[in-house]
Amino acid sequence: MAKTLWKGNEALAEAALRAGVKAFFGYPITPQTELLEYMARRMPELGRVFLQAESELAAINMLYGTACTGTPAMTSSSSPGISLMQEGLSYIAASEVPAVIVDIMRGGPGLGNIQPSQGDYFQVVKSAGHGDYHAIVLAPATVQEAVDLMYISFDLAFKYRHIVIILGDGTLGQMMEPVEMPPFKEVNGGEPPAWALTGAAGRPHRVITSLYLSAERLEALNLHLQEKLARIKENEVRYDTTMVEDAEYLIVAFGTVGRIAQSAVRQARTTGLKVGLFRPITLWPFPERELDALIERVQGVLVVEMNAGQMLEDVQRVVKDRVPVHFLGRMGGIIPLPDDILPALHTLCGLVRSRNGHRVRPVPA
Amino acid sequence: MAKTLWKGNEALAEAALRAGVKAFFGYPITPQTELLEYMARRMPELGRVFLQAESELAAINMLYGTACTGTPAMTSSSSPGISLMQEGLSYIAASEVPAVIVDIMRGGPGLGNIQPSQGDYFQVVKSAGHGDYHAIVLAPATVQEAVDLMYISFDLAFKYRHIVIILGDGTLGQMMEPVEMPPFKEVNGGEPPAWALTGAAGRPHRVITSLYLSAERLEALNLHLQEKLARIKENEVRYDTTMVEDAEYLIVAFGTVGRIAQSAVRQARTTGLKVGLFRPITLWPFPERELDALIERVQGVLVVEMNAGQMLEDVQRVVKDRVPVHFLGRMGGIIPLPDDILPALHTLCGLVRSRNGHRVRPVPA
Amino acid sequence: MAIAELTPPQIASRPEVALAAMQVVYKRPEALTEAYTHYCPGCSHGVIHRLIAEVIDELGIRERTIAVAPVGCAVLAYEYFTVDAAEAAHGRAPAMATGIKRVLPDRIVFTYQGDGDLASIGTNEIVHACARGELLTVIFVNNSLYGMTGGQMAPTTLPGQVTTSSPYGRDIRQQGWPLHITEMLAMMPGVAYAARRSTHAPAEIRKAKKAIELAFRAQIEGLGLGIVEILSSCPTNWGLSPMEALAFVRDKMVPVYPLGDFKVHQALAARA
Amino acid sequence: MAIAELTPPQIASRPEVALAAMQVVYKRPEALTEAYTHYCPGCSHGVIHRLIAEVIDELGIRERTIAVAPVGCAVLAYEYFTVDAAEAAHGRAPAMATGIKRVLPDRIVFTYQGDGDLASIGTNEIVHACARGELLTVIFVNNSLYGMTGGQMAPTTLPGQVTTSSPYGRDIRQQGWPLHITEMLAMMPGVAYAARRSTHAPAEIRKAKKAIELAFRAQIEGLGLGIVEILSSCPTNWGLSPMEALAFVRDKMVPVYPLGDFKVHQALAARA
Amino acid sequence: MEKSVIFAGFGGQGVLFAGQLLAYAAAEEGLYVTWIPSYGPEMRGGTANCTVVVGDEPIGSPLVRNPDIVVAMNLPSADKYEPLVRRGGLLVLNGSLVKRPVQRHDIDVIVIPANDIAESLGSVKLANVVMLGALIGATGLLPLSAIARALAEHLPERHRHLLAANEEALRQGADFAMRMWPEVVAAVSV
Amino acid sequence: MEKSVIFAGFGGQGVLFAGQLLAYAAAEEGLYVTWIPSYGPEMRGGTANCTVVVGDEPIGSPLVRNPDIVVAMNLPSADKYEPLVRRGGLLVLNGSLVKRPVQRHDIDVIVIPANDIAESLGSVKLANVVMLGALIGATGLLPLSAIARALAEHLPERHRHLLAANEEALRQGADFAMRMWPEVVAAVSV
Amino acid sequence: MAAKGTVVIDRNRCKGCELCVYHCPQHVLKLDETYNTRGYRPVILDERSGQCTGCAVCAVVCPDVVFTVYRFPQPVRTPAVRAVAN
């Protein structure tokens, strides 16, 4: 096993290189900066494009431009920088060009701090700017998974001509873990896609736009986008489970919290509590069907996030009234550790036993 | 009745003047520009501040600055411009300064077009940037209601030191209706609030920041914000209903679509269909309890929006599995008229009667 | 049949034969599509489009040119050129063009931007494209206001000029002085060519074309960014007839925005 | 007891009595809080803070001054001044300051911004604050890179300078030339005072203070925006000792960024 | 009672203002009313239209797919809206510019040479008010005097000197409808 | 088996690198491992720490509130982390800088004059490796040779000439622990 | 008069802005009385068309690329050259 120790941010960068990214545009922001710095070193070595943009706004629009040429390209940032990219993301989605974005989340709102957080769920999973669409959102829990997801993200982006966002947090970006790096993909050769802007040589000129002055045509675009999203929903759902087979209680958590919850599950099991973990890997498309199926078999759900309850709403939509849904959220850069999760779990189990009608009760501290 | 005919955008501006807004910062964008233009004429007349900003980014940050002085101030824009304000909104929320924003939505994603839309629900109601908070979101259906809500928005903003967003669409902005304008509020006199930046004359210096380097302190801020949001949720829910008393089916719609749905309800009633309308006025806080109470008494719900189903998710969270929820969405600037809603209503009723397990079925066209 | 024998009525009746034999002094450039433009009658955007197309034709670069259209009245510019084109977000054309050019360095990339687009919301992107010396050509159309949204004040609006958002006339104490951004951009070493031209008379239009050519050559020869600011008329929002609007450009705009070259890379100087 | 009779050991043992009788040549300005700063040893941010505080004291404006802190190493500046202060989003300090000044025109508002903040992400906001001639004072700290995030390239990074995001040295063909933004801003009529100073030697520091004073006077006297760019050391990210870092400023930065006044409003000229 | 009217024509023919006059008058009469323009892509020239809904209950939808009444001031508008008038509704055509026969048989139609009447009153610009007059004359939707008051109050300052001419245009439009199309006036159910 | 170690000290004392050495070695041994630094506010000076978790199953939480082992290289770190070591865990203290007695009685403690040993080897900069050596010596968490290999592979280019000195520091740290704290070595349960 | 050149007018492209009319040094252009398919009164050569020199000033000022301009190798006698496409 050829594993080497990689820092999350750098591993993401290296995986992107191996996946064939040909251009990187970015702007420094903690806790994501090592990704940019790694690209600054390696892209020129490989004869590819690295450019530090003057801002996140410029970065996303440079990415937009490169994407229009059918070239695999990406940017990365952290929460406030992602807020600045919302307009650009909406343009990219409407234009149907492939783009990969990494968001290594930090504490908010506002300037907040640089500690890990999951406060971007809403803005990344629900909206990403004005209009109707969702990006494909991948939430790795380990550095290896970050690498693996990054490695396929360009394929997804090109397959659907869509935005793929890798959503991590400061922990993932800063930690080191042993990683098996995938091989370098052959990136040269191959015609640019049939929609790409390359110069109208010997063919009619092509246009990439997000402007549709007629309401009918803009609705048609939207229906097409919705149809595409439906296809993605059908084909691209990813999730992971731990000990769910006989679980009576279920933790739902993503990313770093997902892996931490795994420890909590193992510890709880040693005390005889039949707990399992459901970890969505694609936050959009959210693994609704898969979670739904599990709900039939458990007595209560605990959602754990590093926010005030954002994915929680998606879980509630799936669970409906069938079992109680509890929530444990830590914010501002505090990471919920197994020691926090276990009491919340016990509360859930206790409450479930005592009064069954109870629905949601935040257990923040 | 001293009603005069007002165009939505101008009525909003005039109502803000009467409510005591002292500074307006904005950037032109259709279909909101008349609001800015009206302010350009009237604010100088009243000796107040009108400033056209160089961009929406600058506008929201000018507003942020003015808000820090404890001065009632506002900006207005439309969807792509609101996307550009996401970072600033997050800062304002974290800093707990009062600010009023008007969003007259247009078709998206991307440049889209300038026709009416409700595609900003997610970005305005759910996220408005990174981090955990919700703005107070008011969704008027008529020009009169727009005026009335604008008139109280500064009170709300100051009461909670929070963001208030008036969420309308191109229809509301462009249409004229008879309006009774509220009286001018006395705006001079009154000390600036105790947190406002005014110069440290004879008192310790004050700081307004959104930076909390320690995770503990940032979590404390967040818990405080959540507590504040809970208070808002308790006190500020607003909604409207039409013929819900004996309704067997319920339409849920907001803003312009809400008023159009009212026509549909009246027409449906003439055919004997017992339909009612639930129209959230505050989109955040969403009238969960109030809707919940109604759900117990109906057999099916039809959500109608000018988007692909955004408020739909909140309705689903409330309805859970109790009755089927159908959805009718028009996009790209197409406005769902009663003629569109009635067939969707009939489908719902038909389906409800035929197969009861059915949950959500979009009926887009 | 010799041409001289043709009587004019004959030409009129069989123009295809007759005209073919004549010397074509001017014809529609290949780089323009057949589409009718949506511009108002007399709007200079159309003139500027044509000049760009003529230069593209003459330089023989049509098949390797990529255009970036702005948000503004020229938002549909991509429908009027027979080159590949992308539509940028408001103000971001230079960033988008950078993204294109960096991965396709042998293509010719130009942006077309209004004064609201380039000199207001998009100032950051143009400044930094210039600072980096991106090999781009920028056509900057200054009509002193926001045409598309109905005539609001721009940073380029003249002192005292009434617009829908400066209803009492632009007051320099409140709203600042007209922005001479091209002069500012010219200061940066990354800019190889920077000039201001006008559309108010045939001779000026010819000079504008020459400047556009140099702005393309700056890119083609790898010298740096080339930018031409072109004073342009907006009869509609000025409330003037097309001819009056050109007079407004000549009499009101040119005094505030002097025409000329602000930077000519020495490698271009011979051609200027 | 006459001062001359005090022997130094007595002074040392009863400093409060003895020193009180002496002439204070320098003491901590009132406009500074007692907080220890978080800056690295030898970082010029501290010097610049002190100069601002001294000027505020001397102008007697502390109680009506409002500061706007940037995102950058000086993000906590609001903890170090005894004036009201707000913390802006990255690059947006001029917009935020505009919002403050416009509603409190008799207050004195200044922004404190790094080169990443002002000359990269925030270029648009500073250009337009200048274009409008906002009555603001801008202290612009140029340390040639992004200090806070660990030393990445800024638009101000020197040609060839190695940073964590220009690991092979800034290549002007790829990353452009250093941005002389103060010279560019100086061109705008809305700017009443624009200068560049340095912190690399005591005499330079004294000149920097004078410039800061003029930048405040420009605002106080309603002449326009005043901006001082100050070349500043970042020993940490340059990997130099504090003294070496000052030498770097003197030997490497000053040649690229010439010191001097670029714009002095005539009403200030007498005082300059 | 709820009635919807679409005014349509070239930009510059004053259709938005005609609609506003109706709306102002309705508001003055204490009725509920909405007025909404087509605010198309920011392109110049082209056509313009607005929808006015008047009623004695709060107006739900300010837009309608099949209006009760269409006032079409030029041929493209006639072409576009004739098929949309609701069955039994009314189409008012500017006969000066629409020379073709009407296709529908299930609606009432009034054709009035509005440009000619307007020109006879001194300015073709008055055609919009002539058309509005015809609409009022035919339907009695509001008292003519209410429209006249709205005119007096809302005619832009720079057109003040044309007030009398406008009032005359209104009256002549109404007269024409009542005189020349008595069968429609009698039948009209809108 | 899963063990968590926190390395803590002043910035500049090399605690992050010491943790990385452990992590590299663990990875080479085919174990699961996570390393995560405190990445504080971007301020200079101050303290630094990192957490290493080693195990033979995939690591869930890369962070722990109560680590099995703490390596504290200065007094503030000792003060901060002594109370957090899990009951029965191990605290390795740099005796050169931490002169105070240990408060806890429910943990094992090794005190090693790391700075002094390091200085005797030519550079106080070696103290981090001395401490790491002591940890390995006391716990046998990994073979010393694995750490030595990690050193050989990951010592930055500019410190290459100090490789031998580093190896010696590692050895002496381990020796010291085994020689001077045999009862701990015997008891240690981590 | 001897015509030195002529223009072909793309009638439906013309928006009747009259810029060419004002600028034509020979004053040979005017607006038509009738409308083109897009509702504008387009430009036509008037009775003095024989004075057209093919100087192309009209083409230079026209925002809508309405003109194709020709020059005769040698002058063509008699007036009223009127070439209009479609």
Added chain:
Amino acid sequence: MAAKGTVVIDRNRCKGCELCVYHCPQHVLKLDETYNTRGYRPVILDERSGQCTGCAVCAVVCPDVVFTVYRFPQPVRTPAVRAVAN
């Protein structure tokens, strides 16, 4: 030597950057051997302190406002002025 001035050093404010040490024209400053509460070796007046002129150059270059500088109305005899706050 006759001391013309002296400085009071706010010991815990000093970060030991030595800028004052290098810049003092009289070379009367040096770093202490011991650490202050924040872990830095702060500046102290050395044995030549009597040569301090109260010129305040140290205060000008110091990034941490460590110095208060005094000047004596007339010179004070003997060396070793050493004034350190707290």
